[in-house]
Amino acid sequence: MERIIIKDRKKESNNSVAVPTEIVGITKEKIGQRFIIKGRVENIVQTSGPTLFMLFDGTASITAKAFIKAGERAYQEINKTDVMEATVEIREHNNELEAEIHSCKKSLAQDFNQLVLERVNRLAKPENPEFMIKSDILEKLRPKFLNAAFEIKKAIMEKRPIIVRHHADCDGYCAGIALERAILPLVQEHNDERDAWRLYKRAPSKAPFYEYMDVTKDLAFALEDMEKFGLKEPVIILADNGSTHEDVLAIKKLSIYGCKVIVIDHHYPGDVADEKSEVDEFVIAHVNPYLVGGDSNLCAGMLCTEIARFIHKESDNIKFLPGLAGTSDRCKGSEYEQYLKIAEDKGYTLEQLRNTAECVDFEAHYLRFVESRSLVNDLLGRDRDKQKDLIDLLIKDINKRKEQQLIVAKHYCKVEQIGSIKIVEVDAARITNRGDYPAVGKTVGMLHDSFNDKRVITLGLGEDFITIRIGDEINANINKIVEHLQKEKPHTFAEGGGHEHAGTIKFVPAAFSEIVNFTKEEIKKSNN
Ligand code: MN
Numbered sequence: 001m002e003r004i005i006i007k008d009r010k011k012e013s014n015n016s017v018a019v020p021t022e023i024v025g026i027t028k029e030k031i032g033q034r035f036i037i038k039g040r041v042e043n044i045v046q047t048s049g050p051t052l053f054m055l056f057d058g059t060a061s062i063t064a065k066a067f068i069k070a071g072e073r074a075y076q077e078i079n080k081t082d083v084m085e086a087t088v089e090i091r092e093h094n095n096e097l098e099a100e101i102h103s104c105k106k107s108l109a110q111d112f113n114q115l116v117l118e119r120v121n122r123l124a125k126p127e128n129p130e131f132m133i134k135s136d137i138l139e140k141l142r143p144k145f146l147n148a149a150f151e152i153k154k155a156i157m158e159k160r161p162i163i164v165r166h167h168a169d170c171d172g173y174c175a176g177i178a179l180e181r182a183i184l185p186l187v188q189e190h191n192d193e194r195d196a197w198r199l200y201k202r203a204p205s206k207a208p209f210y211e212y213m214d215v216t217k218d219l220a221f222a223l224e225d226m227e228k229f230g231l232k233e234p235v236i237i238l239a240d241n242g243s244t245h246e247d248v249l250a251i252k253k254l255s256i257y258g259c260k261v262i263v264i265d266h267h268y269p270g271d272v273a274d275e276k277s278e279v280d281e282f283v284i285a286h287v288n289p290y291l292v293g294g295d296s297n298l299c300a301g302m303l304c305t306e307i308a309r310f311i312h313k314e315s316d317n318i319k320f321l322p323g324l325a326g327t328s329d330r331c332k333g334s335e336y337e338q339y340l341k342i343a344e345d346k347g348y349t350l351e352q353l354r355n356t357a358e359c360v361d362f363e364a365h366y367l368r369f370v371e372s373r374s375l376v377n378d379l380l381g382r383d384r385d386k387q388k389d390l391i392d393l394l395i396k397d398i399n400k401r402k403e404q405q406l407i408v409a410k411h412y413c414k415v416e417q418i419g420s421i422k423i424v425e426v427d428a429a430r431i432t433n434r435g436d437y438p439a440v441g442k443t444v445g446m447l448h449d450s451f452n453d454k455r456v457i458t459l460g461l462g463e464d465f466i467t468i469r470i471g472d473e474i475n476a477n478i479n480k481i482v483e484h485l486q487k488e489k490p491h492t493f494a495e496g497g498g499h500e501h502a503g504t505i506k507f508v509p510a511a512f513s514e515i516v517n518f519t520k521e522e523i524k525k526s527n528n
Contacts, residue, residue, distance in 0.1 A: 024059035043230030058119030064099040083107040124154035133338035137294035148285035149310035155235040167240035168204035170328035170360040174301030174321040175239035182308035182315040215250035233258040240300030243269035301325020320346040328357030409447040428460030470501040478503035
């Protein structure tokens with residue numbers, strides 16, 4: 001572990017009388033003062049200089065250091081999970097507060113651990129604000145909001161690492177950034193500044209679910225941090241992801257390692273009974289409008305912005321995010337209208353929101369798996385001037401690429417009229433340049449929109465996938481089609497889904513024509 005040789009042992013402390021304090025009360029203004037602190041030893045690190053004890057008292061953590069001789073373990077009678085009562089002087093080292101131990105003793109653990117638990121529960125108590133908009137669905141979700149916010153705050157108070165995993169589109173980014181703007185200030189308030197990086201990570205997921213590759217990566221890093229820094233098992237927050245059957249394997253794997261999962265999503269979660277769906281059994285909190293009779297029109301960016309306000313009252317600069325997320329996810333209905341109004345009040349016109357959404361998708365496409373705390377934050381309005389410059393720069397280029405791509409798609413698509421439904425087919429894999437923007441999903445969406453007809457279905461075909469967009473007036477649910485395929489044609493290895501009217505089905509290449517025909521038949525059947 002990096003740190004800390006005491007260079008200046010001679011500098012005498014002042015002779016003030018040490019007073020007892022909670023660790024959270026130790027701030028920069030207290031440098032040079034003496035206190036009596038009591039904390040559970042969460043970790044002990046022996047450096048080549050002093051011995052470092054990471055102390056936690058349920059309000060916050062601090063590193064307390066003791067020095068006998070270079071590299072020699074101080075207070076050998078005190079071990080990890082013991083409770084230590086110490087008289088300390090507050091010092092600053094590398095911009096971080098630390099406590100230099102003058103004297104200390106072991107203290108009874110049982111009562112203190114109970115106190116720690118009570119303090120954590122008290123501090124983790126969420127805010128319970130009015131929602132930003134009027135919505136029956138949100139009100140029905142309130143207990144779930146309170147639960148999710150409590151679990152997130154508790155993780156912060158317990159100094160658990162938090163990993164936010166979100167879908168790599170504009171809605172997912174809005175969701176992730178809204179949470180980040182609430183979580184990071186609290187992490188900083190209750191820990192060392194450096195911990196903002198060690199205890200919090202955010203990562204976009206390419207797939208619209210928690211892929212096995214992603215969970216394996218997260219777990220590998222988490223286990224490494226646990227070994228290296230003595231960190232606890234992380235809490236993983238899945239945003240705009242996590243509710244579906246396809247997430248279950250990844251989530252179960254995490255639980256084997258003691259990690260906890262919180263899901264905030266608006267994808268169709270399968271059958272709901274008693275406000276619960278399949279993943280509920282494996283997660284500590286699940287917020288999804290479908291659980292209370294809503295649908296995907298309350299998108300993840302909206303849900304996460306509201307949850308951010310339950311976590312941290314003063315979370316800053318997030319109120320336009322639901323309007324942006326809803327615009328990019330094409331939400332409809334009164335909730336979206338109200339959020340749009342709020343974004344407009346914050347100075348964003350609908351056109352600006354559309355352009356911002358476009359630019360976020362564009363950046364997300366090239367960022368792929370990179371967290372990029374700064375880049376996306378700028379696009380999402382951390383600094384309004386820089387945001388404007390970036391968007392002005394990017395949007396012309398993006399629009400040009402889209403226009404060109406649309407010409408290609410329209411040229412190569414086939415249109416077939418079946419009854420009152422128009423089916424548009426395009427060989428999506430062969431009309432896009434691999435790796436370039438816009439990719440398949442976006443291209444199929446643009447082609448679909450270019451018909452401006454609510455009774456159109458657009459199928460973007462690939463060797464082992466179909467990306468589907470379905471017009472508003474057509475009765476169909478892509479997730480149901482996948483379910484039926486799995487039941488009736490297990491040999492196709494069909495999986496995937498997404499939203500009712502926008503999603504992707506994957507399958508083995510040998511099943512291609514069978515899947516295309518089945519999909520068309522299903523839609524025909526439910527629209528006769
Ligand atoms: Mn979404």
